[in-house]
Amino acid sequence: MPTSTSAPSERIVIVGGGAGGLELASRLGRAHGRQRITLVDSRPFHIWKPSLHEAAAGTLDIHQEGLSYLMLAHLNGFSFAQGRLESVDRERRLVTVDAVRDDQGEEVLPRRELGYDTLVLALGSASNFFNTPGAEAHAVTLDTTENAEQFRLTMLKAMALVDQAKVRDPSSRLDLVIVGGGATGVELAVELVEASHVVSAYGLPNFRAERDLAITLVEGAPRILSALPEKISTAATARLKELGIRVETSCRVSEVTGASVKTADGREFPAQLCMWAAGIQGPAVLRGLGLPLNKLGQIEVNERLETSDPHILALGDCCAAPWRDGRTVPARAQAAHQQAEYLAKKLGARLRHAPEPSAPYVYEDHGSLVSLGQDAGVGSLMGKLAGRGLFVSGTLARLMYMSLHLMHHKAVLGVSRTASLALARLLMRRTRPRVKLH
Numbered sequence: 001m002p003t004s005t006s007a008p009s010e011r012i013v014i015v016g017g018g019a020g021g022l023e024l025a026s027r028l029g030r031a032h033g034r035q036r037i038t039l040v041d042s043r044p045f046h047i048w049k050p051s052l053h054e055a056a057a058g059t060l061d062i063h064q065e066g067l068s069y070l071m072l073a074h075l076n077g078f079s080f081a082q083g084r085l086e087s088v089d090r091e092r093r094l095v096t097v098d099a100v101r102d103d104q105g106e107e108v109l110p111r112r113e114l115g116y117d118t119l120v121l122a123l124g125s126a127s128n129f130f131n132t133p134g135a136e137a138h139a140v141t142l143d144t145t146e147n148a149e150q151f152r153l154t155m156l157k158a159m160a161l162v163d164q165a166k167v168r169d170p171s172s173r174l175d176l177v178i179v180g181g182g183a184t185g186v187e188l189a190v191e192l193v194e195a196s197h198v199v200s201a202y203g204l205p206n207f208r209a210e211r212d213l214a215i216t217l218v219e220g221a222p223r224i225l226s227a228l229p230e231k232i233s234t235a236a237t238a239r240l241k242e243l244g245i246r247v248e249t250s251c252r253v254s255e256v257t258g259a260s261v262k263t264a265d266g267r268e269f270p271a272q273l274c275m276w277a278a279g280i281q282g283p284a285v286l287r288g289l290g291l292p293l294n295k296l297g298q299i300e301v302n303e304r305l306e307t308s309d310p311h312i313l314a315l316g317d318c319c320a321a322p323w324r325d326g327r328t329v330p331a332r333a334q335a336a337h338q339q340a341e342y343l344a345k346k347l348g349a350r351l352r353h354a355p356e357p358s359a360p361y362v363y364e365d366h367g368s369l370v371s372l373g374q375d376a377g378v379g380s381l382m383g384k385l386a387g388r389g390l391f392v393s394g395t396l397a398r399l400m401y402m403s404l405h406l407m408h409h410k411a412v413l414g415v416s417r418t419a420s421l422a423l424a425r426l427l428m429r430r431t432r433p434r435v436k437l438h
């Protein structure tokens, strides 16, 4: 139950219930209650974004995985308003949330205005196509659950078509190009290989994934996972090659067509399907707020996560917070989580009319883990002393990778519900195919 002693007039609105925003709303809601804390999200359910490559491959069912915001609001004591952020009237301190319509276009919830004393923007990011011709029109992204589901269905259909075409033309195959050799591209490539083996084994008599699916991973930098230590890139590259994935580095994409991906050095890779995972930018809605943005369209915040407007704070991928050597905090779930913890303390003090903590937010890099399939992972854990990375690989790395997701669930569901959910998923696996086939 809320234990608030704050003045009723203090209202905090958090827009974006992702890795950071949902954790913040849950922490503040539990302490201060639904009169003061409102979460806004365009969707009715929450998905942990780092799982989207699994949703795209079909190894995770988003309809089972999604957690209802209304349930989370009830459990954690905050209010939930569904709808897309349309605009912010900074003068009157009002956010406008767009109407929600059903699939037939009928209005389910009206357009609304919500007043705030403090607004926290936690809107995440959108894919950055870097003005590459044809990319937005022909490539799929992994920004949202809808994108992941669209990709999954398109991929299933493409495999079924190749399966049929092989009767007439045995050389038919499915060419898929993934643009971007960061964690998203690498994890997706591996997940797709594993998933396609399952799909072909279940119901496609002529399609053999190892022979008929050609995946090319294209990266502009000299190595994949270029933001991580070289040892991790080397291990991941070896694993990708072992799985038959072609890796092209130092290769800049100049155009995406409906049938191929062209590169600046004059090469052309056939591609019935193209996944764009080459970088991020701030969501377009931020451009209308009149707040300073960096060149990627993210809101500039100081080391206390404050924007130039004293009533607006920001966290996660949608903002650029100062880090070290002139760089900004990387767009990572662990950063969004840490920033939510920091803002929970800061806003908790604000709600109690107590002095806010004077310490700035400092990003602590605990290392990076990359999933390389069901039983494998690779990564580094940052030691507190000396800042040196400890290299981890195999099942241990994969288990540690999964623990990030469990920690997020623990923050929003509590320990016993997280344990029940993990057990339920384990049991469900025994009754369902490993890949969603419909």
Ligand SMILES: Cc1cc2nc3c(=O)[nH]c(=O)nc-3n(C[C@H](O)[C@H](O)[C@H](O)COP(=O)(O)OP(=O)(O)OC[C@H]3O[C@@H](n4cnc5c(N)ncnc54)[C@H](O)[C@@H]3O)c2cc1C
Residues within 6 Å of the ligand: 015, 016, 017, 018, 019, 020, 021, 040, 041, 042, 043, 048, 049, 050, 051, 052, 053, 083, 084, 085, 086, 122, 123, 124, 125, 142, 143, 183, 184, 187, 283, 285, 315, 316, 317, 318, 331, 332, 333, 334, 335, 336, 369, 370
């Ligand atoms: C495939 C994949 C794998 C990843 N793996 C890792 C990993 O292993 N480790 C790691 O640290 N990071 C990983 N990341 C990055 C990580 O997912 C993000 O850094 C993190 O989710 C950012 O959190 P956030 O709270 O800023 O935004 P998000 O988690 O993206 O949440 C944003 C929320 O805002 C909502 N929203 C957006 N626009 C609006 C609007 N106009 N109105 C209302 N609501 C809106 C969205 O619905 C969403 O709920 C991965 C990302 C991807 C795509």
